[in-house]
Structure formats: C-alpha cells, structure tokens
Amino acid sequence: MAVTETRSTTRKTKTPARAAAPDAIKLLKDDHRQVEAWFDEFESTNSGSKKNKLATQICLALRVHTQIEEEILYPACREAGIEEDMMDEADVEHDGAKKLIAEIEAGSAGDDHWDAKVKVLGEMIKHHVKEEEQRGGMFAKAKQADLDLNELGAEMKARKDELMKQSKRRN
Template identity: 45%
Template sequence: MPTLNTEPKIAPKAAAKTLAKTVAMRPQQADRSAGKPDAIALLRSDHEAVHRLFLAYEKARSTPRRKALVAEICHLLSVHAQIEEEIFYPEVKAALKDKLLVPEARVEHAGIKTLIDELLGADVDDEPYDAKVKVLSEYVAHHVKEEQDEMFPKAKASSLDMAELGARLAARQQALLAQQA
C-alpha cells in the first residue's frame, strides 16, 4: 500500500525553517504532564497549523507568497503524515485491534500525497493550481475530522500511554525538521 513516508523532497529549505519555528513555538502542542508532550495534543496542533496555512493561502495574492505557503503546507503535511505512519498508526492499530480506521487513514494519506506531488511540481500561475490547493484542503479537512472524531477518542480511551507516544512523535518530528532545515 502506498504511504506518505516520502521525504518532502521539493519543499524549499525556507519552508522547513519556517515550519520548524512554528512547531517549536506552539505552546498548545503539548499537555506537558511530567514534561512530556501528549500525542493527541501534538497531532491536533499540526492539524490547526495546517488549517491556518490554508486560510492564509486563500487570502494570499502574490505568487511568491502563495508558493511559499504551499511549500509550507506540503512540508508540514508530509512530516505529520510520516510520524503518524511510522509511530502513531501502528500503535493505534495494535492497541485497538483496528482493521478499519488506520487502513482508511493510510489510503487517505496516499491521496493527499498524490496532490502534494502534483502541487510541488506545478506552476503556481497555472489555472488548476488554486483548484488543487482547494481540493487538498478538503481532503485534509475530511481526514482531520475522521482522526479527531473517531481515531483520537478511541486511542485516548485505550491502554496507550499518550505521554510516551507523544514524546516519540515529538522527537521524530524534530529530527525530520532538523534534517530538512
């Protein structure tokens, strides 16, 4: 099954730096009990960050600004999806004995990845560019809703240690951001 575990190869370094700053600065990312980030809070914080970027894109007019925002969106989504696929989904699948939510989320990631690849290879001023960004935002909104309404509550109610999981997610996220910055 295709995954979103590809390096965000085309996103410029500037986007990586901006994203690293965004991730480092967000206070709501973690319910820091005992100094550890909470997995759900971290993932929700990514969802909020990407939502804000899509809103900023809707208002952006200049080509460089639109291009930079899309690079940041694609980069954030790629790193987010990678840590979910490598760490969060396998743990949730095992804890919930899940055969539905995680496979569905992986298929959705594959669809999102296809659009990311198309956007990163496209000309910002081509007519379908805005349409692709819009459709990507709709795919992401659907995916986020399913995670937040179904997967996260079930994961939270399971035996998973969200603080331990959160620490692993945060460490991997920081490593990926540092690699690309």
C-alpha cells in the first residue's frame, strides 16, 4: 500500500510541469528559429562587440540544444525504431558542430578565420536543422512514432533550464 502511495505522489508532482511545457518538437523548433535569427544578425553587423555577443549566445544555445537532444530526444527516437542511419548522421553532425563551437568560443571577433568559422557553423546548422525538420525527417518520424512528445518536451524543458542556470553560474 505504501508503495502505491509513493507512486501516485510522484506522478502528481510531474503534472504541472507537463501542462506548462511545449511539446518536444515545438521546443526544439523554437530553438532553431532563435539561433537562425542570431546567425542572420551576425551576418548583417560589422561591429566586433556585437559579433562577440551574438557568437556567445549562439554557442551557448547550441551547446544546450544539442545536449538535450542527445540526452532525451535522440535516445527516445532510437528506442522508437527510427532508422539508425538517420540517427547516426545526426550524431556526427552534432560532433562536427561542437568542434567548431569550441574553436569559436576560444577566439573572438578580429581573430584569423573567426568570422568564417561562425559562418560555416551557421551553414552546418542550417543543413542539420533541415534534416530534422524536413518532410520525412527525424521530427516527422518522431511524430509518427509512439512517443509521448509532451512528456519528452517537459523533460527537455527542465533539463534546458537547468543547463542554462549552470552556464550563468559559471560566467
């Protein structure tokens, strides 16, 4: 009896977060639109300080975004039977982006090849986002699969908030 009571308490505490959070796909698409806007702003400014600020925002957002996908959505997609080839390709694209993100974070506006690195990162992300969002892409397959996108969205939102808080504490 005691076990049952514990379980129902656990479930109750989960409900509010679930109701407030966007579904997994909406949350990730919103992130995609946000970084796209920042990449566009980066392209249209000549100010070094603005470029530094935008690059910092982009790199942080992408680190958190790729991490919540890798920790929560991608494993769920693999478990739901989405093609291994598609998931492997996404992993490799994340790894490529992370290498460039580290190089961008280690430099700043005015450094040799720094602008080009941000531009190429933008192109890599554009390609990767297309693979996730296009017809027949990963997100479409996730919607067709037997996945609880609300539950995954709530989990990702909570993890995202936690990671953002950690990064603010570090700065």
